[in-house]
Amino acid sequence: MSEATKSKACLAIIVLLLAVIAAGAYKFIIAGSVEKAEDGRLAVVLAPGERALILKEMRGFVSGIQQITDALARDDMKGVAAAARQLGRGAAKDVPAALIGKLPLEFKTLGFSVHGQFDQIADDAEKTRMARVTLGQLADVLQKCVACHSAYQFRAAP
């Protein structure tokens, strides 16, 4: 094989590897692991354990929102802040990278912004102590719960 043919072969291999890396990155960062569900939503396909983990996080949202509304009704803004903080970004730090790679970009963006908003609710409850502000913020964040549930479902991989 001539030097020129060798370097052409090398170049072809490099291009091929780059394409494989790009496809992997696209799948991991943007597309995730999804298929069309019967009800028109997108089903995110997860291992059974991953689905259980993320559904547990979802139930934590409802439980946290229950605590926030209970504290609001008693004008206990410290209680509001404590309950909201538990749903903040800190709550998402234990999600395994493999699971995050299966979530489509839009899903991840929505999910992370929900955690961020709960931190904001906690910050403002500590600083401004205005129940009405918290209520408005809760309505905003619930809008995102609604938006995501109308677009996605989870499916356990067989």
Ligand code: HEC
């Ligand atoms: C980024 C997307 C997303 C966001 C944001 C989101 N959810 Fe979910 N949630 C899901 C998906 C997907 C399911 C599974 C639905 C299905 O399979 O039909 C789910 C399921 C649930 C469940 C059912 C849990 C179970 O054990 O079956 C509850 C409760 C829930 N979500 C509450 C919430 C609340 C409250 C919020 C907002 C604070 C929220 N979710 C925000 C995607 C999301």
